[in-house]
Structures are given as structure tokens and as C-alpha cells.
Amino acid sequence: MAASNAAARADSLFHSTFGARSSHFGSASGRVNLIGDHIDYAGGTVLPMAIDARTHVAAARAAHDIAVSEWTEDDAWQRYAFGVLAELRERGLDIPPLAIAVASDVPVGAGLSSSAALEVAVARAALSVAGAEISLREIALACQRAEHLHAGVPCGIMDQWCVAHAAPREAIALDCAALVSRTVALPPALRIEIVDSGVRHALRDGGYAARRADVDAAAEALGVAHLARLSRERWREIDALPERMARRARHVVTEHARVDAAIEALSRDDLARFGALLSESHASLRDDFDVSVPELDALVDDAMSRGALGARMTGGGFGGCAIIAW
Ligand code: GLA
Numbered sequence: 001m002a003a004s005n006a007a008a009r010a011d012s013l014f015h016s017t018f019g020a021r022s023s024h025f026g027s028a029s030g031r032v033n034l035i036g037d038h039i040d041y042a043g044g045t046v047l048p049m050a051i052d053a054r055t056h057v058a059a060a061r062a063a064h065d066i067a068v069s070e071w072t073e074d075d076a077w078q079r080y081a082f083g084v085l086a087e088l089r090e091r092g093l094d095i096p097p098l099a100i101a102v103a104s105d106v107p108v109g110a111g112l113s114s115s116a117a118l119e120v121a122v123a124r125a126a127l128s129v130a131g132a133e134i135s136l137r138e139i140a141l142a143c144q145r146a147e148h149l150h151a152g153v154p155c156g157i158m159d160q161w162c163v164a165h166a167a168p169r170e171a172i173a174l175d176c177a178a179l180v181s182r183t184v185a186l187p188p189a190l191r192i193e194i195v196d197s198g199v200r201h202a203l204r205d206g207g208y209a210a211r212r213a214d215v216d217a218a219a220e221a222l223g224v225a226h227l228a229r230l231s232r233e234r235w236r237e238i239d240a241l242p243e244r245m246a247r248r249a250r251h252v253v254t255e256h257a258r259v260d261a262a263i264e265a266l267s268r269d270d271l272a273r274f275g276a277l278l279s280e281s282h283a284s285l286r287d288d289f290d291v292s293v294p295e296l297d298a299l300v301d302d303a304m305s306r307g308a309l310g311a312r313m314t315g316g317g318f319g320g321c322a323i324i325a326w
Pocket of ligand 1: 036037038040041155156158159316317
């Protein structure tokens with residue numbers, strides 16, 4: 001569905017729910033991660049890009065905070081929206097009580113950052129009502145904190161950063177240790193297909209937090225702040241860790257190396273190498289990090305048998321989407 005439709009839907013949802021017109025809008029796109037999964041919270045470099053599908057928020061001042069959306073399954077999404085408002089106020093911004101209506105073309109639970117798109121769209125609408133401005137970096141950090149404290153997901157910074165900073169179809173290399181990013185041009189011949197496995201995840205379900213706990217424990221055992229940046233000379237120390245922790249750590253250090261190699265391959269227009277790195281990433285997420293599911297493995301295998309350059313699951317895993325490079 002066209003992005004502008006979601007904007008119109010948010011506007012009319014606002015009108016039909018609150019009986020008045022909204023005064024301000026905010027929107028943000030979803031993202032797809034080309035390579036570098038489960039390393040943002042380990043200080044790695046990641047390579048996401050914005051997608052065309054967007055989340056739109058219509059807002060206006062109200063007597064108290066109230067939020068409605070097109071999603072009807074449950075109200076869990078409200079924690080993300082109200083969490084963002086709380087975090088902006090926590091930062092001293094004078095955000096008035098708000099009525100907000102949300103409409104989105106970003107599929108939920110598909111690994112395309114529907115949560116971050118919601119958070120950043122709410123932040124933009126709220127800042128617009130308040131007539132306040134903060135940097136994109138601050139928006140990303142406030143939204144990440146909202147997800148930690150109000151939604152209970154100990155996510156890294158990749159999604160909120162990408163959603164706040166990237167323009168559609170623009171890849172960004174984000175160094176999650178230094179919090180600096182730069183845009184990366186994609187070779188015109190490269191085609192990225194996003195395929196939904198149809199398996200739905202909820203990062204709140206605990207698998208994500210468990211992976212992060214393993215990674216944090218491995219970093220502590222090795223005495224490093226950023227596991228992804230463990231020097232190559234020290235990689236062999238990983239073998240001495242308990243078996244599961246060692247597999248998690250092996251994924252993190254090799255995935256970080258693959259991102260650097262992928263950025264380099266793109267700069268040389270070496271699509272074959274880029275594709276091979278995607279496939280290696282998938283194997284690592286499947287075998288060492290245990291976040292793939294059979295449906296995603298099947299999508300990847302099928303793409304490869306049809307002659308793709310490479311394919312991998314993308315995002316947090318446990319379902320969601322695969323990307324295929326052609
Ligand atoms: C989710 C999290 C991100 C990142 C990815 C996996 O999308 O929100 O911070 O950890 O999973 O790469």
C-alpha cells in the first residue's frame with residue numbers, strides 16, 4: 001500500500017476516534033538489515049537500510065495521553081508509544097498531553113522494525129506539537145530507552161538509529177560502539193528482495209533477551225566492553241568458553257568481520273562476494289546463534305537453488321523476513 005495511504009488512514013482514524021482533526025503528524029519508515037545481526041548490542045558495525053513502508057502518527061493536544069491504532073490484536077504497542085512520550089518528557093521537553101492515532105504499512109513482527117518506526121513516528125509527532133527540536137541521535141536514543149524501560153526489550157541501537165537517520169533505499173554503516181554512521185552506496189546492479197516467512201515473533205518473548213545475556217556474559221568472561229571488537233589474535237580464547245556461550249561469541253566476532261567485508265565488497269561492486277557473505281551470515285545466525293526457524297532456512301535454501309547471489313534471515317530472528325540478493 002502506498003505510504004501516503006497510511007498518512008490518510010492515521011488522519012481519518014484520529015477524526016473518527018476523537019471527533020476532531022489532528023493538528024500535527026509524524027512518520028518514520030521501517031528498516032531492513034542487510035548484514036550485521038545481533039551485534040549492535042555488542043558494539044559491532046551494522047548495515048541496515050530504510051524501506052519504503054512507513055508508520056504514520058496523527059496527533060493533537062488532549063486532556064490526557066490517549067492512543068489508538070489500526071492494530072487490534074492487543075494494546076502492547078501502546079507501551080512503545082507512551083514510553084516515547086515519557087522519555088521525551090524525562091529529557092525536559094515540554095510535551096503536552098496528546099491524543100494520537102497510528103496507521104502503518106510496516107508489517108508487525110516481521111523483522112522490519114515496526115517498533116522503531118512507531119517510536120520514531122510518535123517522537124516526531126510529539127516534538128512537532130511541542131514545537132521542539134532535538135537531534136536525530138537524541139531521538140534514536142530516547143526511543144531505544146523507551147523500548148528498554150517501557151516495553152521491556154533490551155534492544156541495541158540499530159533500529160532506532162536507522163529509522164531516525166536513513167532515507168529510503170539508503171544503506172547506512174553504523175558503528176554501534178562509537179555511535180557514528182555514514183551512508184553506503186549500493187551498486188545499481190544489486191537487487192535486494194525481502195521475503196516474509198509469515199512466522200511471527202515477539203521480541204518480548206524472551207529469546208532476544210536470552211541471546212543478549214549470553215553475549216554480555218561472553219564479553220564479561222573475555223574482559224572486553226564490546227565483544228564484536230575482540231581482536232582477531234584473541235578469537236581462539238572463545239573456544240575455552242562454555243559451549244553455548246562460545247557459539248554466541250563466535251557468531252558475534254565473525255558477523256562483525258563479515259559486515260566490514262560486505263561494505264568493502266560493495267565499494268568494489270563485488271556482488272558475488274557480498275552475496276556469499278550474506279549466506280555465511282545466515283549459517284552463523286542459524287547454527288551458532290540459534291535464531292533462525294525452519295521456514296527462514298527454507299526460504300534461503302530455495303533462493304540459493306534459484307541462483308541468488310546470497311540470502312539470509314534479517315533482524316532479530318525467530319521468524320520474520322529473509323533478504324535475497326540477486
Ligand atoms: C532487533 C533489535 C536490534 C538488533 C536486531 C538484531 O531488531 O531491536 O537492536 O539487535 O534485533 O540484529
